[in-house]
Amino acid sequence: MLNVNDALRLPETLAAHFIPQFNIENMRVTQGFDDAPVEQKLIDIPIGKFSKTSFFRVHPDGEYTFQCWLLDLKETNETFLITQEINQLIPGLARLVRLYLATDREGNLRLVPLTLPGTNGQSNRWHVSLQHCLQLAMQKWIRIQANQPAGSYNTWEAPKLQDQPKWPTESMSELVKIGARDKIIAAADHPVIRRLLGEDII
Incomplete structure (x- = not known):
């Protein structure tokens, strides 16, 4: 009587073809694999x-801030970093900001923009509130939430979080370049600028 296991067993020639011969020790995971x-x-x-x-x-290091012009396009939810020369072509559309390097608990980096006072020196209540939050975050873990009726941000501290964040070794200029990537406008013939100037784009 034919044994079921024998029926399912591959002939030796086929087994040699389908089952590669290798040293099983090569499959062993060593204790220091994370290194x-x-x-x-x-x-x-x-x-x-x-x-x-x-x-x-x-x-907390002032070297990790970056002052620049940002152009926000609400209709496409895009933010562009533009040069001073481009800003002069579209007065009133971009905002002067200072970017701060920040990180969350998982180590995800962000460049947080703080809008700076205009040429008249007047400060927006929201911007002043955000500045205070960013200064506090240089020393403590915090989270913030907009308080629309007050026109400012509510802040919550996490006193039990005492660990220090891990910061990248790249310079702020390198980090801004990574953050802006393909959202840098340095030429007047950029499609976004041409559209804002009312020029036809073919």
Whole structure:
């Protein structure tokens, strides 16, 4: 009587073809496998604030700030970094900001923009409130939430969080370049600028 196991067993010639011969020790995972020479590369750093549920810190070193012009397009939810020369072509449409390097509890980086006072020196209540929040975040883990009736941000601290954030080694200029990526406008013939100037784009 034919044994079921024998019926299911591959002939030796077929087994040799389908089952490769190798040293099983090559499959053993050693205890130090986490020490493989792998380095994480930064490929994206969003520009904007963290969500209202995220605790974050801000880099305390003034070298990790970057003053620039940002052009926000609400209709496409895009933010562009533009040069001073481009800003002069579209007066009143961009805002002067100072970018702060920040990180959340999971190590996700962001470039948080703080809008600076205009040429008249007047400060917006929201911007003043955000500045105070960013200064506090240089020392403590906090999260913020907009208080619309008050026109400012509510702040919550996390006193039990005492660990220090891990910051990247790249310079602020390098980080801004990563964050802006393809959202940098340095030429007047850029499609966005031509559209804002009322020029036909073919």
